[in-house]
Structures are given as structure tokens and as C-alpha cells.
Amino acid sequence: MNILLLGSGGRESALAWKIAQSSKVNRLFVAPGNAGTALWATNLDIVGSDFEAVKNAVVQNDISLVVAGAEEMIVNGIADFFENDDLLKQIPIIAPNKCAAQLEGSKDFAKQFMKRHNIPTARYFTVNQDNINDGIEFLKTLQPPYVLKADGLAAGKGVLILNGYQQTINQLQQMLDGQFGAASEKVVIEEFLSGIECSFFVISDGKNYKILPEAKDYKRIGQGDTGLNTGGMGAVSPVSFVDNVFLQKVEEQIIKPTINGLISENIKYKGFIFFGLINVEGQPFVIEYNVRLGDPETEVVMLRLKSDIVELFQGVANENLNAKNIEISPEYAVTIMLVSGGYPQEYQRDKEISGLNKVEGSIIFHAGTKNTNGKILTCGGRVIAVSSYGTTKNDALQLAYRNAEIIDFENKYFRKDIGFDLK
Numbered sequence: 001m002n003i004l005l006l007g008s009g010g011r012e013s014a015l016a017w018k019i020a021q022s023s024k025v026n027r028l029f030v031a032p033g034n035a036g037t038a039l040w041a042t043n044l045d046i047v048g049s050d051f052e053a054v055k056n057a058v059v060q061n062d063i064s065l066v067v068a069g070a071e072e073m074i075v076n077g078i079a080d081f082f083e084n085d086d087l088l089k090q091i092p093i094i095a096p097n098k099c100a101a102q103l104e105g106s107k108d109f110a111k112q113f114m115k116r117h118n119i120p121t122a123r124y125f126t127v128n129q130d131n132i133n134d135g136i137e138f139l140k141t142l143q144p145p146y147v148l149k150a151d152g153l154a155a156g157k158g159v160l161i162l163n164g165y166q167q168t169i170n171q172l173q174q175m176l177d178g179q180f181g182a183a184s185e186k187v188v189i190e191e192f193l194s195g196i197e198c199s200f201f202v203i204s205d206g207k208n209y210k211i212l213p214e215a216k217d218y219k220r221i222g223q224g225d226t227g228l229n230t231g232g233m234g235a236v237s238p239v240s241f242v243d244n245v246f247l248q249k250v251e252e253q254i255i256k257p258t259i260n261g262l263i264s265e266n267i268k269y270k271g272f273i274f275f276g277l278i279n280v281e282g283q284p285f286v287i288e289y290n291v292r293l294g295d296p297e298t299e300v301v302m303l304r305l306k307s308d309i310v311e312l313f314q315g316v317a318n319e320n321l322n323a324k325n326i327e328i329s330p331e332y333a334v335t336i337m338l339v340s341g342g343y344p345q346e347y348q349r350d351k352e353i354s355g356l357n358k359v360e361g362s363i364i365f366h367a368g369t370k371n372t373n374g375k376i377l378t379c380g381g382r383v384i385a386v387s388s389y390g391t392t393k394n395d396a397l398q399l400a401y402r403n404a405e406i407i408d409f410e411n412k413y414f415r416k417d418i419g420f421d422l423k
Contacts, residue, residue: 001024001025001026001064001065001310002025002026002027002028002029002061002062002063002064002065003019003025003027003028003029003063003064003065003066003067003310004029004030004031004044004054004057004058004061004063004065004066004067005019005028005029005030005031005033005037005041005066005067005069006030006031006048006054006066006067006068006069006070006073006078007030007031007033007048007068007069007070008030008032008033008034008037008047009034009069009070009295009367009368009380009382010295010296010298010299010335010337010365010366010367010382010385011069011070011292011293011294011295011296011298011299012030012033012034012037012069012070013034013036013037013299013365013366013367013385014298014299014301014302014303014365014385014387015067015069015293015298015302015309016028016030016033016036016037016040016041017040017302017363017365018302018305018309019040019041019067019309019310020040020041021308022308022309022310022311023308024308024310024311024314025310027042027061028040028041028042029041029042029043029044029057029061029063030042030043030044031043031044031045031046031047031048031053031054031057032044032045032046032047034366034367034368034369034370034379035366035369035370035371035376035377036364036365036366036367036369037366038371044057044061048068048069048070048072048073048078049072049073049076051073051078051081054066054078055081055085055087055088058087058088058091059087063091064091064092065091065092065093065094065310065313065314065317066082066091066092066093066094066095067093067094067095067313068093068094068095068271068292069292069293070292071101071104071105071153071290071291071292072153073095074095074096074101074104074271074291074292075098075101075102075104075105075153075291076098077097077098077101078093078095079093079095079096079097079098079101079270079271080097080098083097092313092316092317094270094271094272094313094316094317095270095271095291095292096268096269096270096271096291097268097270099267100262100267100268100269100291101291103273103289103290103291104153104288104289104290104291104292105152105153105291106151106152106186107126107149107150107151107152107186107188107288108126108151108186108188110288110289111124111126111188113261113265114286116261117257117258117260117261117264118257119253119254119257119258119261119286120253120254120283120284120285120286121285121286121287122147122190122191122192122193122285122287123142123190123191124188124189124190124191125138125188125189126151126186126187126188126189127172127176127186127187127188127189128176128185128186128187129176132172132173132176135172135187135189136169136172138189139165139168139169139172139189142189142191142192143192144162144163144164144165144192145161145162145163145192146161146162146163146165146168146189146192147159147160147161147162147189147190147191147192148160148162148168148171148172148175148187148188148189148190149187149188149190150175150179150180150183150184150186150187151183151184151185151186151187151188152180152182152183152184152185152186153183154180154181154183154184156229156230156231157180157229158180158183158184159229160175161192172187172189175187193278193280193285193287194280195278195279195280195281195285196216196241196278196279197216197217197276197277197278197279197287198214198215198216198239198241198242198277198278198279199214199215199216199217199274199275199276199277199294199297200212200214200250200254200255200274200275200277201213201214201215201272201273201274201275201293201294201297201301202255202259202272202273202275203271203272203273203312203316203321204259204269204270204271204272204273204316204321205270205315205316205317205318205319205320205321206262206263206268206269206270206319207263207319207321207322208315208319208320208321208322209255209259209273209321210312210315210321210324210326211251211255211326212301212305212326212328213237213238213300213301213304213305213328213333214237214238214239214242214247215235215236215237215239215294215297215300215301216235216236216237216239216419216422217232217233217234217235217294217296217297218232218233218234218235218415218418219231219232219233220233221233221339221343221344221415222415223415223416223417224417225421228344228345229344230339230343230344230381230382231295231296231344231381231382232294232295232296232297232337232382233296233336233337233339233414233415233418234296234334234335234336234337234414234415234418234419235296235297235299235300235334235335235418236300236332236333236334236393236418236419236422237297237300237301237303237304237332237333237334238304238332239422240393240422241279241422245282246279246282246284249282249283249284250275250277250284253284254275254277254284254286255275258273258275258289270316270317271291271292271316272291272292272293273289273290273291274289274290274291274292274293274294274297275289276288276289276290276294295367296335296337296382296385299333299335299365299385299387300333300334300335300387301333303329303331303333303363303387303389304328304329304331304333305326305327305328305329306327306328306329307324307325307326307327311324312324312326329389331389331390331391331396332389332390332391332392332393332395332396333387333388333389333390333396334387334388334390334393334396334397334400334418334419335365335385335386335387335388335400336385336386336387336400336401336404336414336415336418337367337382337383337384337385337386337414337415338382338383338384338385338386338404338407338409338412338413338414339381339382339383339412339413339414340368340378340380340381340382340383340409340411340412340413341410341411341412341413342411343381343382343413344381347381347411348378348410348411349377349378349379349380350372350377350378350379351377351378351409351410351411352375352376352377352409352410353369353376353377353378353383353384353407353408353409354407354408354409355406355407355408356376356407358406359386359403359406359407360403361388361399361403362386362387362388362399362400362403363387363388364384364385364386364387364403364407365384365385365387366383366384366385367380367382367383367384367385368380368381368382368383369383369384378409383409383412384407386400386401386403386404386407387400388400388403393419393422397418397419397420401416
């Protein structure tokens with residue numbers, strides 16, 4: 001079968017690597033892809049947000065299955081576009097529809113959903129310009145730090161954690177006044193939960209689900225988890241505190257109620273669900289849902305997933321995921337993200353990357369790269385995800401860090417403490 005994967009980052013690079021291993025795949029196409037996905041697939045010069053271009057690519061390349069990588073195209077309804085098109089409706093797409101995608105597309109929708117189905121999460125209040133005074137009253141019931149979340153997609157920048165009460169009120173007004181455009185026309189004020197975060201992932205066919213390997217990612221730019229938030233500076237799997245007891249709590253208190261809640265509300269969810277969780281003294285709480293795999297978590301999840309991922313995709317398409325086996329490697333997997341100097345703020349592009357051919361023992365997933373006249377150049381903030389296996393976490397980290405030093409480009413930066421907080 002021919003498969004089309006939509007996206008261009010490290011997540012899509014890892015997915016392409018995994019999909020290409022399947023004996024079921026004849027040809028794999030990635031749109032638009034990057035310099036790394038070209039190692040395993042044919043890149044197409046289109047973007048997933050251009051639904052008509054995606055349709056043309058599906059028809060021209062005899063595509064049998066489509067996998068949507070990034071959130072924007074999913075939230076904007078690419079699954080609905082397929083379902084409502086006479087030519088495309090027979091082509092399975094691994095992505096929830098627009099209604100289901102509100103779990104990520106609207107923080108308020110997600111919080112209301114969790115409240116309806118008794119899924120553990122932080123206390124919250126949703127504010128708009130009409131009820132801001134009620135929001136301020138709710139704020140008075142909280143202890144600092146305070147959490148403000150733009151309701152809609154804000155390119156990963158819409159969550160603010162603030163210590164000052166008056167500062168929070170001022171920031172709330174700025175958000176409602178359009179700081180994040182339409183995304184912050186509504187703002188969720190949330191209770192701050194103190195604990196350690198981790199990411200869980202399931203794949204669902206609308207009725208059944210399979211749990212993928214969990215991961216811990218590292219969002220902040222600086223050592224010791226300091227500085228500005230990023231798209232992710234590294235990840236580790238498995239997570240040391242996720243024992244059988246914690247896993248059972250996650251499944252019984254969060255995953256099952258989510259799947260059953262979707263079914264009870266007649267929301268057909270076919271694709272990945274990302275549960276951003278926090279462990280508060282042994283109890284899991286949901287911080288957020290995403291309607292796709294995370295990045296850089298995908299880079300470690302795909303390493304540990306031993307099952308044929310295309311088999312799982314077919315289970316989603318045919319709604320018989322319960323009949324599919326899922327096998328997970330007991331090995332550790334880690335990824336270290338090499339980023340452009342200045343990221344997540346202003347950074348330079350078009351820096352030549354060297355040393356890729358000298359890497360030994362690690363798997364290199366490209367994130368922000370392009371091939372220009374045979375040279376691999378940077379074209380994003382997050383550039384390369386150096387990913388490694390190990391029988392222990394330290395073995396995997398040592399190998400990844402050794403190769404992270406070998407790869408080079410001007411103003412390269414990476415965190416040197418990924419995974420060291422996990423005992």
C-alpha cells in the first residue's frame with residue numbers, strides 16, 4: 001500500500017522511520033517532510049493545511065492511507081474534509097474529526113469534557129470579556145502561582161504561569177484583548193498543580209484503544225528546567241515513576257473515562273490521543289489533551305514500539321484495533337534535541353549541518369532541516385533529535401550525548417541534563 005504522512009518535524013521524521021519498516025508499505029510519501037524524512041520516503045512539496053493539494057496528492061500517488069501529524073490541520077478538520085469528499089471518503093485517515101479535535105483546539109471544551117466525565121484535573125474557570133470580574137473572583141480562591149491558558153491553538157505559547165496576583169489580572173486582560181489573536185478570546189484560569197509531568201499516548205479506533213509507551217519530555221530551554229518554554233528539548237522513555245500501580249490509575253481514572261466519554265457523546269475518535277499528565281503525590285491529573293502524538297516524545301515512543309505501526313493504523317481504519325497486538329521494548333529510549341542558538345526567540349537559519357555521517361549507534365530524526373544542493377541546512381528552531389536505545393537510561397543517554405557532540409552547526413545548543421532528574 002502507498003501511505004501519505006502529513007507534516008515536517010521531528011515527530012513526522014520518527015513516524016516515517018517507523019512506517020517505512022512495515023512490510024505492508026509499498027511507497028511512503030511525506031508532505032512536506034524535511035531532509036531526514038527523504039531518507040525513508042518521497043517528500044512532496046505541499047503542506048497539510050492545503051486540503052485540496054493533499055487531495056490531489058492522494059489521487060496522483062494512489063494513496064491507500066493518510067496519517068495527519070500536526071495539530072493545526074487536525075483541528076481545522078482534515079478528517080472531515082476526507083469524510084465529506086466523494087473521492088476521499090474511502091481513504092482512511094489517522095486523525096480525529098473536527099468535533100473530537102476540540103479536546104486540543106479548545107481548552108474550555110476539554111475542561112468541560114473532563115468535568116462531565118469525572119476525569120481528574122485542576123480546578124478552573126473560563127473567562128471572556130463579559131465575565132472577567134467573575135474570573136477575578138475565582139482567581140482570589142487560588143494560591144500562586146496562577147495559570148492562564150488561551151482557549152485555542154497558540155503555537156505552544158498560550159500557557160502562562162505567573163506569580164503575582166495583579167500581574168495575572170493584567171496579563172488576563174492582555175490575553176482577552178487579543179495577545180494571542182482569536183486563540184485568547186476565551187481564557188481558562190487554572191489552579192496550579194505541583195508535581196512531575198509525563199505524557200501518555202493511546203491510539204483509538206473509536207471503540208477500542210491501545211496504550212503506547214509513556215514518555216517524559218523537557219519543555220524549558222535551560223538547564224535544570226529553567227528559562228522559556230520550547231516545543232521540547234528532549235525526552236525519555238520509560239518513566240521511572242510510572243509503575244504498574246500508577247499505570248493502572250491512569251488507565252482506570254483517565255484513559256477509560258475519556259474513551260467512554262467520547263463514545264457516550266457520540267464523538268467518533270479515530271487516531272492518537274495524547275494525555276499530558278502530572279503526578280501529584282502518586283495521583284495522576286490531566287493537564288491537557290492533544291489530538292496527535294507529541295514531539296519530541298514520538299522520537300522515543302517509536303523507538304520502543306516493536307509492533308508494526310501500519311497494522312495498528314489498519315486496526316483504526318477497520319475498527320478492529322482490539323484484535324491487534326502491541327509489543328513494547330523493555331529498553332530505554334532517549335532523545336536529545338539540537339536547536340538553533342537564540343531559540344525559542346529569534347534565531348538564524350540556513351546554517352550548514354556537519355557530522356551527520358559520523359554518527360554511530362544513534363538514530364537521527366530531522367526536525368528543522370532542508371536539503372539545498374546536497375547540503376543539509378537548518379531551517380527551524382529545533383533542528384535534529386539525536387535518539388538512542390540502551391539497556392539502562394544512562395547507557396542510552398551517554399550514547400545520545402556522544403553523538404550530539406559530533407553533529408555540528410553554527411550556534412548549536414542542547415540541554416545537557418535531559419533525563420538526569422529521573423532516578
